[in-house]
Amino acid sequence: MLDRSTEEGVSGVAAGDLTGDGRPDLAYTLFGSEEEAYLRTMLSEPDGHTAGDGRTFSPAQLRVAVGDVNGDGQAELAVGNSGTARHRGRVEIFPGRATGPNLDGARQEINQSTSGVPGTGEDNDEFGDSVTLHDVDDDGYADIAIGVPGEDIGRVVDAGRIVTIPGSARGLATGRTTGINQGTPDIPGSVERGDEFGGYVDYRAGTAAGAVGLMVGAPGEDSGEGRTYVLGDDQAWWFKPSHAGIEV
Numbered sequence: 626m627l628d629r630s631t632e633e634g635v636s637g638v639a640a641g642d643l644t645g646d647g648r649p650d651l652a653y654t655l656f657g658s659e660e661e662a663y664l665r666t667m668l669s670e671p672d673g674h675t676a677g678d679g680r681t682f683s684p685a686q687l688r689v690a691v692g693d694v695n696g697d698g699q700a701e702l703a704v705g706n707s708g709t710a711r712h713r714g715r716v717e718i719f720p721g722r723a724t725g726p727n728l729d730g731a732r733q734e735i736n737q738s739t740s741g742v743p744g745t746g747e748d749n750d751e752f753g754d755s756v757t758l759h760d761v762d763d764d765g766y767a768d769i770a771i772g773v774p775g776e777d778i779g780r781v782v783d784a785g786r787i788v789t790i791p792g793s794a795r796g797l798a799t800g801r802t803t804g805i806n807q808g809t810p811d812i813p814g815s816v817e818r819g820d821e822f823g824g825y826v827d828y829r830a831g832t833a834a835g836a837v838g839l840m841v842g843a844p845g846e847d848s849g850e851g852r853t854y855v856l857g858d859d860q861a862w863w864f865k866p867s868h869a870g871i872e873v
Contacts, residue, residue: 634655634656635653635654635655635656636654636655636656636662636687637653637654637687637688637689638651638652638653638654638689639651639652639653639689639690639691639702640652640691641691641692641693641700642693642698642699642700642721643666643668643677643691643699643700643702643721643722643725643726644668644669644699644721644722644723644724644725645697645698645699645721645723646669646723648669648670649669650666650667650668650669650677650691650700650725651666651667651674652664652665652666652667652689652691652702653665653666653667653689654687654688654689660683660684660685661681661682661683661684661685662681662682662683662685662686662687662708663679663680663681663682664679664680664681664682664687664689664704664728665677665679666678666679666702666725666726666728668725677724677725677726678725678726678727678728678729679728680728680729682704682706682709684708684709685706685708685709686706686707686708686754687704687705687706687708688704688705688706688707688753688754688755688756689702689703689704689705689756690702690703690705690756690757690758690769691703691758692758692759692760692767692769692792693721693760693765693766693767693792694718694758694766694767694769694792694793694796694797695720695766695792695793695794695795695796696765696766696792696794697721699720699721699722699723700721700767701718701719701720701721701726701758701767701796702718702719702721702726702728703716703717703718703719703756703758703769704716704717704718704719704753704756705752705753705754705755705756705771705772706753707751707752707753707754707775710736710746711748711749712748712749712750712751712775713736713737713746713747713748713749713750713752714736714746714750714751714752714753714754714773715734715735715736715752715753716734716735716736716752716753716756716769716771717732717733717734717735718732718733718734718735718769718796718797719732720732733796733797735771735790735797735799736752736753737750737752737773739799740799740800741799741800741801741802742788742790742799742802742804743786743788743802743804744773744776744786744788744804747777749775749783750773750775750776750777751772751773751774751775751776752771752773752776752788753771753772753773754772754773754774754775754823754824755771755772755774755823755824755825755826755827755842756769756770756771756772756826757769757770757826757827757828757839758828759828759837760792761791761828761837761839762791764791764792766791766792766793766794767792768789768790768791768792769789769790769792769797770787770788770789770826770828770839771787771788771789771790771823771826772785772787772823772824772825772826772841772842773785773786773787773788773823774821774822774823774824774844775821776806776823778806778807778808778816779816781816781817781818782818782819783818783819783820783821783845784806784807784816784817784818784819784820784821784822785806785807785820785821785822785823785824785843785845786804786805786806786822786823787804787805787806787822787823787826787839787841788802788803788804788805789802789803789805789839790802790803805856806822807820807822807843811861812854812856812861813854813861813862813863814843814846814852814854814863817846819845820843820845820846821843821844821845821846822841822843822846822854823841823842823843824842824843824844824845825840825841825842825844825853826839826840826841826842827839827840828840829855836857836858838855838856838857839855839856839857840853840854840855840856841853841854841855841856842854846865847865850865851865852864852865853865
């Protein structure tokens, strides 16, 4: 999960066992400018932490998440970069390993030109503007949800979409990708210009029983007041800042 930054400093952090040693490691992003950003990893040791690999991305608007996509016990690092390729965006999956992810090594790259992924890569789609990982179906493989808030749905500009892809022993199984927007059956709301559905995604416990729901932000909903949707297996609901007494 990644929180947005303002101007400088740490812009987001995600934790998980990147090395398979049973201790949580960290991946964090540093906001440099609109043109570049920095990704660093910090690996847990018995007596503290040590710096792992790092990388500069340019152009970049980075989002990070950690989860064991291939079920090998070493969590993968997912990096969404909605600032690349004229803001068409992409997501890169760096494999976990005993010494931590190699951020200049082999990876799985996903964008809207990837087979099975819905939509067409267009300028300002912002694919990867938010990312989250969780083993939703308890099969031992972490699944990913990706926000595409700038996606046009039909002729409706910037309505937004999310993309979910299940994990597998070979990585993310793009052939089983699902695209969801506010025109999808059982999803609250309607497809509207500028809603930016998918501006935020996060898997969270969403029911009293502890079942995990997918939280989806639509910051442009209700004339910019915004809404958060919680999508569960058999139900979906939404709330907005005013419901919590928050003024925007």
